[in-house]
Amino acid sequence: MTFSASNAPSKTVLTIAGFDPSSGAGVTADLMVFAAHGLFGTSAITALTVQSTRGVSSTHPVAAEILSSSLRCLVEDLPPAGIKIGMLGTSAATLAVIDFLGEFRASHPEVPVVLDPVLRSSSGRELLDPEGVEILRTRLLPLVNWVTPNIEELAILSGRPVERREDVQAAAVSLQQIGQTTSGPIVVLATGGHLLPPDDLLLVAGSEPRWLSGEHIVSNSTHGTGCALSSALLSRLVLGDEPHAAAGAAKGYVAEAIRRAVPRGSGKGPLNLGWSLRAETS
Ligand code: PLP
Numbered sequence: 514m515t516f517s518a519s520n521a522p523s524k525t526v527l528t529i530a531g532f533d534p535s536s537g538a539g540v541t542a543d544l545m546v547f548a549a550h551g552l553f554g555t556s557a558i559t560a561l562t563v564q565s566t567r568g569v570s571s572t573h574p575v576a577a578e579i580l581s582s583s584l585r586c587l588v589e590d591l592p593p594a595g596i597k598i599g600m601l602g603t604s605a606a607t608l609a610v611i612d613f614l615g616e617f618r619a620s621h622p623e624v625p626v627v628l629d630p631v632l633r634s635s636s637g638r639e640l641l642d643p644e645g646v647e648i649l650r651t652r653l654l655p656l657v658n659w660v661t662p663n664i665e666e667l668a669i670l671s672g673r674p675v676e677r678r679e680d681v682q683a684a685a686v687s688l689q690q691i692g693q694t695t696s697g698p699i700v701v702l703a704t705g706g707h708l709l710p711p712d713d714l715l716l717v718a719g720s721e722p723r724w725l726s727g728e729h730i731v732s733n734s735t736h737g738t739g740c741a742l743s744s745a746l747l748s749r750l751v752l753g754d755e756p757h758a759a760a761g762a763a764k765g766y767v768a769e770a771i772r773r774a775v776p777r778g779s780g781k782g783p784l785n786l787g788w789s790l791r792a793e794t795s
Contacts, residue, residue, distance in 0.1 A: 524751055525553045525591050528744065529584070529610055530599030531560045531572070531631075531640065537783035538634075538737030543597060543744040545786040549766075550748035555591050557583040559610075560602035566736060566778025568636030577605040584613040595624060595751040597744050598657070600631040604644040607653060614656045622696065625750045628657040629743035630666045635736070635781065646670075654692035659700045659750075661743045662688065667703050678708055685716045702746065702760050706738060713764060717756045725764055734774030736781040742767045 526547050533539035540556040547554035557580055561573045587593075596614075601607045614626065630649060631640050641649065650670050654660060660670075668675040670691070671684040685701045692699035701716040711727035745766045749759035770784035777783060 523551050523553050524594040525555060526595045526597070526747060526751055527555050527557065527587060527591075527593035528597045528599065529557045529559060529580075529601075530597070530629075530740065531562050531602060532558050533562055533564055533737070535565045535736075535778070535783070537566065537781070538740045539600060542737045542740050542783070542786060543599065546741055546744035546766075547748055549787055549789050550745065550752065552748055552751060555587050555593065557587060559600060559606040562600075564634075564636075566780035566782050568780060569634045569638035569640070572602055572638065572640065574602045574606060577603075577609040580606055581609045581613060584609070588613075588617060592621070593624060595747045596626045597747040598626065598628045598653075599740055599743065600640045601645055601649065602640065603642050604648050607641070607645045607648045611648070611652050611656065614653075618656055625659065625747060626657040627659040627661065627743050627747040627750070628653065629661050629739050630670060631739065632666050632669060650691060654688075654699065655694045657692070657699060659702065659746065660688065660692060661702045661704060661739065661746065663704045663739060664707050678705070678712070681705065681708075681714050682716075682722055685714055685722070689716055689718070700756055702742075704739065704742060706735075713760070715757065715760050720757075723757065725761055727764065728768060730768065730771050732771050732774060733776060733780075734771055734782040734784055736783055738767060738771070738784065741770060741784055741786055 528543035531539045544554040563571045664675050667684050671687040673684040675684045685703045689698050698718040703714045705712050713725045715723045745763035749762045773785040773788040
């Protein structure tokens, strides 16, 4: 076996998301993605969930004061080179993240922030309350650089129906306008995992919209795909990729993680997020 070791400290990245005890989604999955990209991950938990591969049976918010103090405690000591936001759970958690980001962004405008606007689990459980959805749309979006909605999230956040591939671009443009910040428009990566073919639309201000082509992989190991994509995207941005390269690399990493997954559990199983870490044998 050969391991290549380096003493150079890897960059630190932060995930703000929910805890999935089955490790397919949420912070434990995000930390695996960061590790697979050679980054050091820290996490602030917004909510505990009770779930397995069979779906989410309940969600339990962490008190907003605990979330706020975790965020402040972490950034003072382990300042992140990038932040990913996933499941928020409640309007109180969303407001706590907005307070934190407002301050953090003022002093660290160069740090990329990727928002995966998790609204509902694939098993149908609400993962952000309705007041939280409105606050996310109007107050959190303008504080982030990237947003990675799936088709359902894109429709809800843009207020436009998105049923077919032809609907995606107009909705993504609307979302970009809602997310307009003082430092420019946000980048939208609309993920089309439920479209056929499962292509993603990338909208970067000043560039033509670009479809990133995806391959339909028949698999039951798809739990946490959105979490993995947004964490991989953040990782690539922190490693220095420009937007198109970062989105393409993240999509490729996730496709490979689905392809190399081994079945686990009796429902929708986790991806193989550590596929790139397998030690080479010699
Ligand atoms: N549970 C947690 C904690 C999550 O962060 C997410 C993220 O999307 C989910 C569940 C949903 O995963 P899925 O859409 O694969 O059900």
